[in-house]
Amino acid sequence: MKSINAINTSQVVNILLAICVLLLILKLSNNPKDDMSQKNNTLETIHQRKSVRSYTDEVVSQEQLETLVKAAMAAPTAVNKQPWAFIAIREREVLDKLGNGLPYAKMLKKASAAIIVCGDLNKALEGWEQEFWIQDCSAASQNILLAAQSMGLGAVWTAAYPAEDRMQTVKETLNLPEHIIPLNVIPIGYPTGIEKPKDKWKPGNLHWDKW
Numbered sequence: 001m002k003s004i005n006a007i008n009t010s011q012v013v014n015i016l017l018a019i020c021v022l023l024l025i026l027k028l029s030n031n032p033k034d035d036m037s038q039k040n041n042t043l044e045t046i047h048q049r050k051s052v053r054s055y056t057d058e059v060v061s062q063e064q065l066e067t068l069v070k071a072a073m074a075a076p077t078a079v080n081k082q083p084w085a086f087i088a089i090r091e092r093e094v095l096d097k098l099g100n101g102l103p104y105a106k107m108l109k110k111a112s113a114a115i116i117v118c119g120d121l122n123k124a125l126e127g128w129e130q131e132f133w134i135q136d137c138s139a140a141s142q143n144i145l146l147a148a149q150s151m152g153l154g155a156v157w158t159a160a161y162p163a164e165d166r167m168q169t170v171k172e173t174l175n176l177p178e179h180i181i182p183l184n185v186i187p188i189g190y191p192t193g194i195e196k197p198k199d200k201w202k203p204g205n206l207h208w209d210k211w
């Protein structure tokens with residue numbers, strides 16, 4: 001009885017070992033880079049992002065805003081100049097004042113927070129290269145939008161630069177010094193869920209190897 005038990009146990013161990021080796025071989029031969037069926041959270045966030053202009057009453061916290069600005073500051077910049085400054089707003093009075101003054105950012109009056117992405121000309125490159133600040137701050141802005149999407153928040157890029165009147169409204173409302181140029185105002189809140197991502201994939205806009 002004892003020896004039969006011993007044989008059974010060793011057989012079971014052998015079978016388990018064989019299964020482990022098989023699983024290991026399968027895992028090693030399965031390169032995740034080639035497996036498009038695997039979940040890719042980054043691509044999902046990119047494709048789920050949409051401009052969100054309607055929000056619930058739930059409040060966005062200071063920590064959440066800091067997380068968003070950290071994501072912004074991770075963006076690439078020309079010559080790594082990081083020629084930017086960010087203004088995070090949670091005060092109702094300031095959000096309303098901006099919402100009243102900016103005709104294309106009225107949703108600020110419903111948002112519980114906003115981030116203003118600004119170029120800092122004192123940190124920017126000089127001469128013809130100065131305008132790289134616009135691209136640098138745009139990359140930072142897109143990071144904010146994607147980070148917001150990934151955190152279950154909703155946001156929308158509303159333009160300040162290059163509209164002189166809108167820049168003036170932001171400068172006056174926030175008391176910005178001369179060398180700080182507001183690129184945009186990004187209202188942020190919890191989405192009501194009415195906005196959906198748009199499918200913008202147009203194969204005709206992609207050219208392979210030459211025009």
Ligand SMILES: Cc1cc2nc3c(=O)[nH]c(=O)nc-3n(C[C@H](O)[C@H](O)[C@H](O)COP(=O)(O)O)c2cc1C
Nearest residue numbers: 049050051052053104105156157158159196197198
């Ligand atoms: C440079 C720029 C300026 C924009 N300005 C505004 C704006 O002033 N107000 C607004 O509601 N949306 C604004 N948007 C958002 C666009 O309307 C939106 O991205 C576009 O309709 C595509 O929709 P989606 O973001 O949901 O994909 C702006 C977007 C960009 C990139």
